[in-house]
Amino acid sequence: MLPTQPTLCEGRDADAQIAGENRETSEVATYRRLRDPVHDLIEFEDTAFGRAAWSLIETPAFQRLRRVKQLGFSDFVYPGATHSRFAHSVGVFHTARRLGLVLELKKAAEFEPERAETAYFAALLHDLGHGPFSHAFEGALGEIDRHEKWTEEIIRSQDVSAILEGYRAGLTEDVARIFKSETLPDIYSSIVSSQFDADRLDYMRRDRLMAGTEGSRIDITWLLSNLEVCTLEVGGDDPSSFASVDTFVLGPKAGWTGEAYVVGLFHLYPTIYLHKATRGAEKLFGRMLRRVRDLVKGGTPEATGLPNNHPLIAYLNERTLGTYLGLDDATIWGAISLLAQAGDPSVKEDAIRLRDRRLLKAIDVRFELSDGRLYPGDEVAQRQLAFQRSLSDRIKADPSLVNRILIDRYERDPYKRKGYESPRAIERIHVLSKGHPVDLATMSPVVAALKPLQIFRVYVAPEDHGARELVTSLVQEASK
Amino acid sequence: MKMQGEAVHEIVALAGGRLIGKTRLQKAGYLLELSGLGYGFDFAYHHYGPYSEELAWAAKDATIDGLVVEKEEPARWGGTYSVFRTDAETPSGDVDKMRADLLAKISRANAVALELAATAALLHEEGVADWWGETARRKPMKATPELLSEAKRFWGDLVKLQVPSKLPDLVS
Numbered sequence: 078m079l080p081t082q083p084t085l086c087e088g089r090d091a092d093a094q095i096a097g098e099n100r101e102t103s104e105v106a107t108y109r110r111l112r113d114p115v116h117d118l119i120e121f122e123d124t125a126f127g128r129a130a131w132s133l134i135e136t137p138a139f140q141r142l143r144r145v146k147q148l149g150f151s152d153f154v155y156p157g158a159t160h161s162r163f164a165h166s167v168g169v170f171h172t173a174r175r176l177g178l179v180l181e182l183k184k185a186a187e188f189e190p191e192r193a194e195t196a197y198f199a200a201l202l203h204d205l206g207h208g209p210f211s212h213a214f215e216g217a218l219g220e221i222d223r224h225e226k227w228t229e230e231i232i233r234s235q236d237v238s239a240i241l242e243g244y245r246a247g248l249t250e251d252v253a254r255i256f257k258s259e260t261l262p263d264i265y266s267s268i269v270s271s272q273f274d275a276d277r278l279d280y281m282r283r284d285r286l287m288a289g290t291e292g293s294r295i296d297i298t299w300l301l302s303n304l305e306v307c308t309l310e311v312g313g314d315d316p317s318s319f320a321s322v323d324t325f326v327l328g329p330k331a332g333w334t335g336e337a338y339v340v341g342l343f344h345l346y347p348t349i350y351l352h353k354a355t356r357g358a359e360k361l362f363g364r365m366l367r368r369v370r371d372l373v374k375g376g377t378p379e380a381t382g383l384p385n386n387h388p389l390i391a392y393l394n395e396r397t398l399g400t401y402l403g404l405d406d407a408t409i410w411g412a413i414s415l416l417a418q419a420g421d422p423s424v425k426e427d428a429i430r431l432r433d434r435r436l437l438k439a440i441d442v443r444f445e446l447s448d449g450r451l452y453p454g455d456e457v458a459q460r461q462l463a464f465q466r467s468l469s470d471r472i473k474a475d476p477s478l479v480n481r482i483l484i485d486r487y488e489r490d491p492y493k494r495k496g497y498e499s500p501r502a503i504e505r506i507h508v509l510s511k512g513h514p515v516d517l518a519t520m521s522p523v524v525a526a527l528k529p530l531q532i533f534r535v536y537v538a539p540e541d542h543g544a545r546e547l548v549t550s551l552v553q554e555a556s557k
Numbered sequence: 558m559k560m561q562g563e564a565v566h567e568i569v570a571l572a573g574g575r576l577i578g579k580t581r582l583q584k585a586g587y588l589l590e591l592s593g594l595g596y597g598f599d600f601a602y603h604h605y606g607p608y609s610e611e612l613a614w615a616a617k618d619a620t621i622d623g624l625v626v627e628k629e630e631p632a633r634w635g636g637t638y639s640v641f642r643t644d645a646e647t648p649s650g651d652v653d654k655m656r657a658d659l660l661a662k663i664s665r666a667n668a669v670a671l672e673l674a675a676t677a678a679l680l681h682e683e684g685v686a687d688w689w690g691e692t693a694r695r696k697p698m699k700a701t702p703e704l705l706s707e708a709k710r711f712w713g714d715l716v717k718l719q720v721p722s723k724l725p726d727l728v729s
Contacts, residue, residue, distance in 0.1 A: 221601065221610075258695050259604065310634040311698070313605075314578035315668035318634035320698045458621045465618075466560075486614070494629075494637045505636060516635060 086307040086326070086509060111167060114160075115283050119171045126194060129244040130170065130201060136236045137402075138205055142166055144405035148284060149210040150358035151349060153434055155288035158349070162204045165283055173200035173275035175301060176268045176325075183306045189265070195248065196268040198241065199255040200275045205231040209406045210362055217363035218370060229256045230398050264306055264323035272506050273304065273325045281342055288349050293341040296334050303331035307514050311503055326507040326514045335506050336521045343491035346530060351487060353439040357536050360483040361437055365416070365427035369393065372421055382419030382428075383412055423480070437483065437536035438545070445552045452528050461533050464555035468535075471547060481544045483536040491527040492518055561615030564596035566624035569641045571653060572660040576641045578668055579616065580605050584675040585663045586612045591678060593721030594656045602683070606676030616641070658718055666711050669699045673708035674715075674727075681725055688727060 108123040109131045121127040133139055142163035151158040177193045206227030208214045215223050231237055232253045241248040255269055268275055278297065285293045307326045310318040327335045349355075369381045373393040383390050388403035389412065416428035430436060446460040447453035472478045493504035494516065507514035518525040537544040568585055569576045576582055587607035589595040598609040620627045624645075629637040647657065663671060673692055680688040689709070693700035709728045716724045 222603065254694070254697075258697050259699070312632050312634035312636060312638070313668050313672065313699075314580040314638045316577075316630070316632050316638060317668075318632075319669045319704070322698065455621075462618055462621050488617075 086305055086512070086514065113164065113168060113171070115168055115279065115286060116171050119167060125244060126197075129240055130198070132240045133198070133201060133237060134167070136240070138231050138234065138237060139163070139166070139202075141402060141405055142204060142207070144407040145204075145207050145209065145211070146406050147280070148288075148349070149213055149355070149406075150362070151288065151352070151355050153358050153436070154352045154354045155290070155349065158284070158288040160283060160287045162207055165279055166201060166204050168279040168283060169203060169275045170197060170201040172278045173197045173268045176273070176275055176278075176304075179301060179304045179325075180264060180268070180306070184264075191245070192263065192265040193268070194245075195251045195255070196265045198248065199252045199269045202232055202237070202252065203228065203256070203269065203276060205237075208401065209404050209409045210359065213359035213362050214366065214404075216359075217366040225256055227398065227401055229253050231402075232256070234398065264325075267324045271324050272504065273300070277342070281345065284345060284349060290348055292348060293344045295338050295341050299331060299334050300327070300338065303328035303334065305509055307507065307509075309503060309507065309514060322503065324503055326509060327517075329509045329511075332508045332510075332517070332520055335508055335517050336523055339492050339506065339517065339521075339524050339527070343489070343527065343530070346489050351489070351530075351532055353441065353534060354436060356485050356487075356532075356534070357436045357439050358431065358434075360485060360536050361427055361430055364480060364483060365424055365431070368421065368423045368427070369416075372424070380419060380421040381424055382415045382417070382421075384415075387412060387415075438539050439534050439536055440545070440548050440552075441532075441534050442548070442552060443531060443533045446556055452530075460555045464551050465533075467551045467554060468548075471551070478544065478547075481537060481541055482548060485532060485534045485536065488529050488531045490529045492524050494518055561596070561598075561611060562619035562622050562624055564598075565612070565615045565619040565641075566643055566645060567596075567648060567653075568656075568660065569625050569643045570645045570647050571657045572664045574643055574645075574647075576660075576664060577638065579613070579639050580672060581663065581668060582616060582641065583608050583612060584671050585660055587675055587679065588659060588663060588715070588724075589656060591682070591722065592655075592659060592718075592724060594652060594659065600679070602676075602679055606672050607679045655718070655720055659715070659720065662711070662715055662718070667704070667707055669704050670707040670711050672696070673700060673704060674712045677708065677712070677727055678725065681727055 106123040107120045108127045109121040111119045113119050121131045140163070143161050145162045146152070147160050147162050147165045148158045174197055177197060180193060181188045206224035206229070208224060208227070211224065215221050232241070233249060238249040241252060255266060267273070278300075281293065281295055282297065304325045305328050306323060308321050308323050309326075311320050311322050312318040369383075369389065370393050372378060372380045373390055378385060378390050381390070388400065388408045392400040392404055394400075413428050413432045416424055417432055419425040419428065442464055443453060443457060443461055446464065447457045468482065468484075472482075506517040508517055508520055509515075510520065535548055537548065565582070568582065568589070572585065576585070583605070584607060586595065586598050586609055587600045590598060590600060598612045598615075600607040600609045602608070616625075616627070619625045625641045625643045628640050628642070630640055632638050647653070666674075673696065676696065677688040677692045680691050685691045689705065693705060713728050716726060718724075
């Protein structure tokens with residue numbers, strides 16, 4: 078007998094449901110159209126809603142997303158992965174509306190169009206706060222997840238807010254609240270924050286398509302046509318629950334699809350997002366950015382090679398929304414030839430390396446310490462810790478090593494059964510089995526067996542033989 | 558400063574040898590820092606309020622080292638939660654006694670109320686004027702009137718403790 082949760086689920090039999098693009102098309106005229114490599118035709122209908130959405134796309138803050146790549150440096154590895162956050166954001170909007178159609182079917186007379194529209198607008202605007210090279214930029218400047226606050230501020234800014242308020246009074250606050258708060262306890266917020274939210278459903282498909290990888294394909298049609306709505310208990314990192322939340326679950330015929338979805342999402346990490354060359358470029362960029370920041374802070378911005386009115390200098394001098402919006406990938410790439418002529422040798426070297434793709438060399442410490450399996454055993458964790466401690470001692474003795482040996486440590490749990498480590502109220506996936514939602518990890522031994530992926534790599538300059546030899550010797554020492 | 562894994566080991570030992578939840582460990586680490594009893598971890602606002610990536614890694618390192626044992630237990634709501642344990646002897650200096658008093662209250666607190674209180678404290682530190690209101694806005698599902706009251710009661714109790722850096726009065 079499978080363990081289930083006492084619950085309330087809504088909806089008709091899965092076979093009777095048709096979601097998204099297969100649904101009968103409306104007779105409302107089209108106002109604007111876009112072609113998209115993932116979704117094909119994306120239409121904005123000639124309604125107040127469609128016009129408002131299009132007006133938001135036309136704001137400078139949204140247009141800026143054309144100049145922010147979705148995957149930062151991934152095109153160093155996958156040349157096709159140059160897609161922008163603009164394309165992704167429009168794709169998320171489109172996907173959100175498809176999820177909304179699922180809800181409309183499930184909720185029938187109880188469907189609340191106004192709340193759904195709030196979620197659609199939030200989906201469209203969710204990435205407004207991303208800066209150049211997103212996470213690498215934030216990490217280097219010690220501003221982890223700062224883009225979420227910028228998103229909220231941009232939504233409240235005059236340009237965006239005027240359109241939202243023009244559509245419906247109070248909409249700015251309703252949309253901003255979605256970014257400010259943890260998951261809201263209603264099903265409409267599942268469109269923007271759940272295991273099957275529009276963001277994830279778009280980036281999974283877009284990133285694999287643009288990167289050109291053949292793995293990680295998900296069956297989106299079957300997934301959407303088998304979504305159900307259930308009320309589930311949620312808890313934190315604690316034995317007891319604190320609330321109930323309406324969320325999407327999979328119908329009984331989508332267990333395999335759910336399993337493939339979890340494994341597919343996970344595989345994007347080692348293959349694309351955590352690729353050693355991409356992470357190495359991010360580390361290099363981070364080192365350059367930190368040095369530029371220190372020079373600006375130290376009162377010698379001219380040593381960066383950039384003019385004083387360059388947007389990056391302006392931002393580092395004064396971190397305001399105005400200066401932040403002046404930054405994007407193009408600002409940085411446009412400055413790379415100037416940075417490559419910097420008076421400061423470190424900035425100069427890193428800029429040349431990035432410009433010419435002469436990256437640092439990765440040493441995969443975990444792999445070197447292991448017997449070569451994809452998931453090394455616990456003995457590697459102990460060796461890795463021994464390596465870290467030895468390296469830390471060496472860095473204390475020779476502080477120059479901090480910038481010569483760049484460390485990359487990351488862990489990704491493919492399937493979280495815990496009630497934390499995520500902004501989503503529920504990270505687990507449930508599948509309806511005999512009328513009750515069952516955790517996918519209970520139904521699928523494949524999902525249950527998934528282990529966290531850990532990386533521990535260091536990066537050194539190819540010509541820095543001293544640093545490389547040190548790492549090699551520490552690896553050998555830790556392996557004993 | 559102690560090795561970071563050792564700091565986690567000490568926190569768990571001073572909490573009575575058992576601490577429920579990674580989020581509780583994070584909030585404990587933050588409140589120790591705020592009280593002037595900390596181990597030098599840096600905290601910033603993350604999904605669940607005050608969070609230190611250094612502390613999260615330190616907890617992993619402490620388990621690898623065998624200083625603490627982390628076990629995932631099934632929760633009544635269907636997911637899992639972590640329990641940290643150690644059999645080590647409790648350190649007994651003056652500072653350790655103050656840490657133990659603080660950790661005893663943290664260990665007994667309702668997990669959500671603790672998260673709400675620690676979040677309000679962080680927001681207060683960041684200069685947010687309406688720290689409870691802002692906490693409620695950020696955590697609408699958790700900040701029920703009952704749990705907010707419990708968080709305030711918990712904080713009122715906490716500020717009575719003798720600590721090197723007096724905790725801010727967030728409730729009067």
